[in-house]
Amino acid sequence: MSFLEVREVVKRFGANEVLRGINLSVEEHQVVCLIGPSGCGKSTLLRCINGLEEIQSGEIRLHGDRISGPGVDLNALRREVGIVFQSFNLFPHMTVLQNITLAPTQVLRVPEEEARERAMALLRRIGLEHKAQAYPDQLSGGQQQRVAIVRALAMEPMLLLLDEITSALDPELVSEVLNLLRELAEEGMTMLLATHEMGFAKEVADKVCFLYGGVVHEEGPPEEIFKNPKSERTQQFLRSII
Ligand code: ADP
Numbered sequence: 001m002s003f004l005e006v007r008e009v010v011k012r013f014g015a016n017e018v019l020r021g022i023n024l025s026v027e028e029h030q031v032v033c034l035i036g037p038s039g040c041g042k043s044t045l046l047r048c049i050n051g052l053e054e055i056q057s058g059e060i061r062l063h064g065d066r067i068s069g070p071g072v073d074l075n076a077l078r079r080e081v082g083i084v085f086q087s088f089n090l091f092p093h094m095t096v097l098q099n100i101t102l103a104p105t106q107v108l109r110v111p112e113e114e115a116r117e118r119a120m121a122l123l124r125r126i127g128l129e130h131k132a133q134a135y136p137d138q139l140s141g142g143q144q145q146r147v148a149i150v151r152a153l154a155m156e157p158m159l160l161l162l163d164e165i166t167s168a169l170d171p172e173l174v175s176e177v178l179n180l181l182r183e184l185a186e187e188g189m190t191m192l193l194a195t196h197e198m199g200f201a202k203e204v205a206d207k208v209c210f211l212y213g214g215v216v217h218e219e220g221p222p223e224e225i226f227k228n229p230k231s232e233r234t235q236q237f238l239r240s241i242i
């Protein structure tokens, strides 16, 4: 069994069946990229994996444990699976440091002092220790997004979900965020990301999954998907984004 297993997952919003039997797996230490046209369900799938959306049928397993359906401990799930959104979602009324220490102190009950030290180490790592007492709106978009990533890392998740985290950034700020992801990938962080950054996907992903029509329409190593896509739909999509 794979580290993350998504099996035949169906998700409807009213009559709109967005996910129609998704099958997808991620091995430990892998980076898997989800690509596909806007509205194909990338965000919905990530939200289902993190328990932010209920699924109608199918099953999701992490490390062998069922993480979808009745009886799942959502708090435990969210300790193990971190998610970072397109729109940063830092708490605007808290300092950068408070943003990072909040969940570890409140959820993991890490002592305040220890949480602060760990947060400062994370900020040092991304070169933002001097911003510890700043508020999110005093940071650039790229800095905010890097803080959002280390805020997720502060929980030491076993899986990190990233939902188009560079889409809202000015072009010149994208690389600082992708560089951080590259480092995390090298360190073996298991990541599933929805992205439009095909260059990044080509370089870093172990596997690329093309979502279309509510299913994983085609998947494979990036060199295959980008150079030799089998399906006409995949070819069309790839043509449309260059
Ligand atoms: P993507 O991230 O690939 O652009 P989404 O997962 O955001 O796609 O959306 C997939 C479909 O699900 C869209 O048709 C969208 O309108 C619908 N959808 C997403 N979230 C909701 C929601 N909370 N309520 C109703 N429909 C939703």
Ligand code: MG
Pocket: 042, 043, 044, 163, 164, 194
């Ligand atoms: Mg989306």
